[in-house]
Amino acid sequence: MTDTPRKTALDALHRALGATMTDFAGWDMPLRYGSERDEHNAVRTTAGLFDLSHMGEITVTGPGAAALLDHALVGSISAVAVGRxxxxxICREDGGILDDLIVYRLAEDTYMVVANASNxxxxxxxxxxxxxxxDAEVRDDRDAYALLAVQGxxxxxxxxxxxxADLDGLKYYAGLPGTVAGVPALIARTGYTGEDGFELFVDPADAEKLWQAxxxxxxxxxxxxxxxxCRDTLRLEAGMPLYGHELSTELTPFDAGLGRVVKFDKAADFVGRKALEAAAERAATSPPRKLVGLVAKGRRVPRAGFSVVDAEGTVIGRVTSGAPSPTLGVPIAMAYVDPAHAEPGTAGVAVDIRGTHEPYEVVALPFYKRAR
Known part of the structure; x- marks a missing residue:
């Protein structure tokens, strides 16, 4: 017997809008309302409104909250200012990535950890x-919040x-309590689209009122x-990793090219430190496969798991994410490839798409960067 997917507070509204729904990480979520290309382009040019209530909020409170998070996570969380x-x-003892997170410091002794729905x-x-x-309490607050995002x-x-609320003064990766359309909210200048935008954490009972406003x-x-x-194609163009694709327990942050998030200089010892020090050394001396961008010279779309090959047909890497890019007008992909083939402009690289070697150009990530 399969578990019934959970529904967000906006489920009835999505269905009334004619959304195509899908089971995502145990949640019934809107996949698209009409044309995903139109939705994507709206975020790039005007604005898009998302229901992200499937994300997992975990509150950590108490005098020892900062010390706990410094120990449990790879970053220096105690150094984060209130409101940022x-x-x-969060990694395993062997350095493998359990999840990538955003941590908000809401007060001196209160943090909100936002995890991916699947993790x-x-x-x-x-x-x-x-x-x-x-001296800290870890609280499951997944049912305490609905999360709406307006991006673009x-x-x-x-x-x-x-x-x-002072939106002009709200920096990227900062959050402040405020009221939006009469609804109390944590207003955060964060997102997963490559555009400016906000994520609004509210009581589920207020979600529909806020959406309509x-x-x-x-x-x-x-x-x-x-x-x-369209959230997936937006984050792909912006070169943002997705857990289960670019990130996994098989990879350390250094394997994923994200070693910068690991803070060895923090005072606290942390879970996975020894393994991550070894991974950092490996990355500096004999780097593993590197995450690169691939842009199609043809029209066929690569998918996760497809092999990347050189001119001789030797496998040199693996696609992690691929899709048609509405902004670039061609198929694109992210892939881990051998360092010898990771330089932008490397010739002779192709993706094996069902037995045909389709030519691709290696490019630096991200594919798209907004003008500031």
Whole structure:
């Protein structure tokens, strides 16, 4: 017998809007409302509205909260100022990535850890286990929040029409408590699209009211509802890793080219430190496969797991994510490839697409960077 997918507080609204729904990490989520290309382009040019209530919120509180997170995660979380956020990871003792996270410091002794939906229970269990001996409480707050995101160049104007919070002063990777359309919210300047935008953490009971208010405020600014499908192509163009594709327990942060998130200089010892020191040394002396961008010279789309080959047909890597790029107008992919073939412009690289070697150009990530 299969478990019934969980539903967000906006489930009925998505269905009323005609969304195509899909089971994603145990949640019934909107995949698209109409054309995923149109949704993607709206985020790049005007704005898109997302329901991200499947993400996993875990609150860590108490006098020892900072010390616990410094021990449990690879980043220096105690150095994060109140009102700021940090991208980090939680690793196993062997250095493998359990999940990538955003941690918000809400108050001196209060943090909110936001995990990927598919890993939320794993992260909760790991933090709970690692909290032994620390004066801190780890609380599962997944049911306490709905999460809405408004992303795109018009998002500041849309949100500012509904709140008196100081959005101009809100830096990237920062959050502040405020009221949006009369709804109490944590307003965070974060996102997963490569565009400016905001993520709004609210009580699930307020989610529909806020969605309708944002929809109304964005009506004349090109705002459209967006599903998970365009979120994936947006993050792919922006070169952002997705757990289960570019990140896994088989890889350390150094293997993924994200060694910068590991802070060896923090005072606290942390889970996986010894293995990660060895991984850092390996990466410096004999680097593993590198994560690169691939841009198609033809029209065929690569998918995760497809082999990357050289001119002789020797396998030199593996595609982790691939899709048609609405912004570039051609198929693109991220792939781990041998260092000898990782330099942008490397000739003779192809993707094996069902037995045919389709030519691809190696490029530096990201594929797309917004003008600032």
């Amino acid at each position: 956020a940090r991208y980090t990871m 939320a229970q794993v992260v909760l269990d790991a933090l709970t286990e690692r909290s032994a001996g620390f 160049p018009e998002s500041p104007a849309i949100l500012s029409s509904l709140t008196d 944002l929809t109304g405020a964005g009506r004349d600014r090109g705002l459209v509802p967006c599903g998970l499908s």
